Amino acid sequence: MNLLAALLGIPAGAAVLVLLPFPIAVVGRLNVLCMLATLLTAGAMVPLVLAQGTLEGLHHFLRVDALSCLMVLLVSLTSFLASFYSVGYWESQPREERGSDQKIRGYYALVNLFVMSMLVVCTTDNLGVLWVALEATTLASAFLVGFYNKEASLQAAWRYLIICSLGISFALIGVVLAFASAVSAAGFHEYALNWSYLTSIADQLDPTALKLAFGFAVVGFGTKAGLVPMHGWLPDAHSEAPTPVSALLSGVLLKCALYALIRFAILVNHGIGDNFSGSILMPFGFLSVGIAALYLFGQTQIKRLLGYSSIEHVGVITIGLSFGSPLAVFGALFHMWNHAMTKSLLFFTAGNLYLCHHTLSMQKITGSLRLTTGTGIALLVGGLALSGTPPFSIFISEFSIVSAGIQLGYWVAPLLLIVLLVVIFAGLFSQLSRMAFGLPSEDAQDHEPSASPPISSLTGWALVIPMGFIVLMGWFIPGPLFELFSEGTRIITGDVPVETSIRSWWGNVWQE
Amino acid sequence: MPVFQELIHDVQGQAINVCSMFLLLSSFAIVAQRSLASCVSLYAMQSFFLGFTAMVVANASGVHHLYFAAALNFLIKAWLIPRILHRAVDRLNVKREVEPLVNIPSSLLICGGLMILALYFSQPIKQIGPLLTNDSLALGLAIVFIGCFIMISRRKLVTQIVGFLTVENGLFLLATAITYGMPLIVELGVFFDILVAALIFGVLLHRIQDTVESARPAESRFEEVGEVAP
Numbered sequence: 001m002n003l004l005a006a007l008l009g010i011p012a013g014a015a016v017l018v019l020l021p022f023p024i025a026v027v028g029r030l031n032v033l034c035m036l037a038t039l040l041t042a043g044a045m046v047p048l049v050l051a052q053g054t055l056e057g058l059h060h061f062l063r064v065d066a067l068s069c070l071m072v073l074l075v076s077l078t079s080f081l082a083s084f085y086s087v088g089y090w091e092s093q094p095r096e097e098r099g100s101d102q103k104i105r106g107y108y109a110l111v112n113l114f115v116m117s118m119l120v121v122c123t124t125d126n127l128g129v130l131w132v133a134l135e136a137t138t139l140a141s142a143f144l145v146g147f148y149n150k151e152a153s154l155q156a157a158w159r160y161l162i163i164c165s166l167g168i169s170f171a172l173i174g175v176v177l178a179f180a181s182a183v184s185a186a187g188f189h190e191y192a193l194n195w196s197y198l199t200s201i202a203d204q205l206d207p208t209a210l211k212l213a214f215g216f217a218v219v220g221f222g223t224k225a226g227l228v229p230m231h232g233w234l235p236d237a238h239s240e241a242p243t244p245v246s247a248l249l250s251g252v253l254l255k256c257a258l259y260a261l262i263r264f265a266i267l268v269n270h271g272i273g274d275n276f277s278g279s280i281l282m283p284f285g286f287l288s289v290g291i292a293a294l295y296l297f298g299q300t301q302i303k304r305l306l307g308y309s310s311i312e313h314v315g316v317i318t319i320g321l322s323f324g325s326p327l328a329v330f331g332a333l334f335h336m337w338n339h340a341m342t343k344s345l346l347f348f349t350a351g352n353l354y355l356c357h358h359t360l361s362m363q364k365i366t367g368s369l370r371l372t373t374g375t376g377i378a379l380l381v382g383g384l385a386l387s388g389t390p391p392f393s394i395f396i397s398e399f400s401i402v403s404a405g406i407q408l409g410y411w412v413a414p415l416l417l418i419v420l421l422v423v424i425f426a427g428l429f430s431q432l433s434r435m436a437f438g439l440p441s442e443d444a445q446d447h448e449p450s451a452s453p454p455i456s457s458l459t460g461w462a463l464v465i466p467m468g469f470i471v472l473m474g475w476f477i478p479g480p481l482f483e484l485f486s487e488g489t490r491i492i493t494g495d496v497p498v499e500t501s502i503r504s505w506w507g508n509v510w511q512e
Numbered sequence: 513m514p515v516f517q518e519l520i521h522d523v524q525g526q527a528i529n530v531c532s533m534f535l536l537l538s539s540f541a542i543v544a545q546r547s548l549a550s551c552v553s554l555y556a557m558q559s560f561f562l563g564f565t566a567m568v569v570a571n572a573s574g575v576h577h578l579y580f581a582a583a584l585n586f587l588i589k590a591w592l593i594p595r596i597l598h599r600a601v602d603r604l605n606v607k608r609e610v611e612p613l614v615n616i617p618s619s620l621l622i623c624g625g626l627m628i629l630a631l632y633f634s635q636p637i638k639q640i641g642p643l644l645t646n647d648s649l650a651l652g653l654a655i656v657f658i659g660c661f662i663m664i665s666r667r668k669l670v671t672q673i674v675g676f677l678t679v680e681n682g683l684f685l686l687a688t689a690i691t692y693g694m695p696l697i698v699e700l701g702v703f704f705d706i707l708v709a710a711l712i713f714g715v716l717l718h719r720i721q722d723t724v725e726s727a728r729p730a731e732s733r734f735e736e737v738g739e740v741a742p
Contacts, residue, residue, distance in 0.1 A: 128694055128698030129697070129698065129701065131702075132698065135705045135709075139709055142716070146716065146719070154720045155720070157716060158669065165709055166663055172683050173683065173686065176687045177690070181640050193695060206640050
């Protein structure tokens with residue numbers, strides 16, 4: 001209970017704290033400390049959740065089980081990394097580009113509000129509150145997307161706000177329908193909007209209403225998650241936002257929307273059974289991976305490229321969820337984590353390249369291995385990992401999703417996925433490696449505006465943690481994290497004893 | 513006096529239907545309107561009818577927190593948000609919708625089609641809602657669809673905002689019709705979100721107006737910068 005209050009209280013307090021008139025260097029570091037405190041709080045919840053199953057608080061408004069705990073951990077870790085990166089990023093930009101100190105303070109305050117609303121999304125038990133918090137994430141991040149106040153970024157912010165607000169309105173219809181069918185089935189109940197209560201009476205709910213509710217939820221939360229027909233806002237928002245915010249949007253905001261979708265899918269599968277949610281989600285997943293694979297080739301700007309790659313990975317996670325077997329769901333959850341880490345690493349790298357070359361255009365950036373060795377290595381490692389090459393962690397999760405599909409007896413779906421992943425490897429890695437190898441272009445050196453401050457070494461250090469995660473987690477998953485993944489899988493797929501099947505599968509991979 | 517009570521009940525049901533019809537009519541009027549200021553005023557009128565519907569439903573069903581929601585409706589949606597929007601419109605250079613993507617007569621026809629679609633969709637979920645507000649369910653869904661259509665088919669940013677707010681109004685009617693409103697805490701959260709969204713829309717509108725001469729659609733940007741449109 002106290003932990004939950006602290007988890008939401010720290011970012012809320014930090015949002016006020018950063019507005020106080022400290023020097024801007026102090027504000028950034030204070031913010032890092034606050035995010036670290038949030039992360040430690042989230043970490044302290046893990047053993048409790050593993051021991052007790054759930055933590056509850058605030059009159060049944062908050063409820064953290066293994067699945068939520070996993071999300072909380074992911075959100076707080078990525079936010080910590082982004083806030084750490086922010087310090088160096090802002091210090092390395094000239095004042096006329098980043099704006100006044102007051103503007104940076106506003107930036108930190110909004111980031112904290114953004115993180116807090118994501119944490120509410122992951123911890124609340126109440127469907128309505130979840131909707132409100134998810135809409136709040138859009139509102140908090142709209143100005144972050146339009147931070148630079150240029151025409152392009154304002155248009156991106158507008159698009160983001162319009163498309164996400166409209167999309168998520170449809171999710172509210174889903175929420176209302178679920179609530180209405182609960183009230184009509186079991187009478188009015190104080191907690192009739194709570195996941196835990198709804199899931200417990202799921203078999204009494206009207207199946208037609210549930211199906212419709214899920215359809216609306218897929219459209220609504222899918223818009224926020226960037227699933228394909230509704231993805232129009234995503235590449236613009238990712239490329240126009242300041243780099244740490246891009247990492248947050250791609251790394252965790254999309255996952256929060258997916259989390260909401262997962263909760264709905266659990267409810268629907270309890271009520272209807274038959275992996276109904278999977279049959280709806282699978283086309284969306286493949287469409288996302290397919291369209292993203294095509295668009296990856298035409299990109300000229302690195303952050304847009306990474307945006308399209310986010311659509312692809314959301315698609316992969318959706319496919320994993322739609323297969324519905326424990327191994328696939330385990331892979332999907334693991335993929336969420338891997339994608340967040342890899343994408344943060346690459347966005348930070350893109351930010352460093354921008355600081356060095358003053359452009360995001362991929363044609364103009366070459367030879368970063370020679371020019372800035374650390375960033376070049378990060379670009380290569382991140383590029384290999386993101387395009388699903390062994391031995392990095394994304395390969396493992398994609399592999400488990402594909403092999404789960406084959407185990408289930410599907411043939412077309414896993415094969416199609418493999419083909420698409422190969423196409424994506426070609427599209428993504430060829431472009432990223434071109435930036436790493438070769439000679440640095442001439443104008444990279446003379447372009448150097450004398451006014452810009454020296455690049456802070458903090459921007460380099462920020463790459464270390466995500467890089468460590470993607471390399472290490474290709475080999476082993478730390479014990480508590482593994483337990484969270486398998487417990488989360490059990491929550492999603494029901495009472496299947498996933499523990500043994502995955503452990504043995506995991507063992508098999510390494511023996512081969 | 514059971515006869516008398518029945519009569520009252522009947523009148524209440526009729527009143528709810530009439531109010532919801534007015535709501536729908538004002539959405540159609542927004543579709544037909546080209547002046548931005550009139551769109552905002554029509555939205556204010558729509559919100560007023562929505563608040564009135566909520567009051568009648570509260571009275572008929574005895575669900576008292578709906579009175580509170582109705583009051584918030586009058587305060588925020590019928591007064592505060594239109595005020596913000598009117599101010600935004602006053603600052604704009606162009607005050608009329610430019611050539612809509614779909615012309616107005618065919619827009620109205622399409623909205624008629626959307627209405628039928630909403631009726632079709634609401635058939636299977638009718639039985640889970642209370643009898644009294646059964647018919648408003650389809651109307652709420654129709655307003656949601658029409659709001660979406662406004663957002664998609666109109667180019668002016670202000671009209672897009674009005675479309676979004678129309679969607680929210682439709683949602684409120686839907687929630688009121690199907691469950692007599694959601695729990696108060698959620699309702700409050702939704703109101704708060706809409707208010708903040710309207711404020712942000714207003715600020716963004718000003719900034720876009722400042723950076724770009726007139727508020728142009730997002731599409732035209734890509735041609736200039738030379739990037740690939742998604």
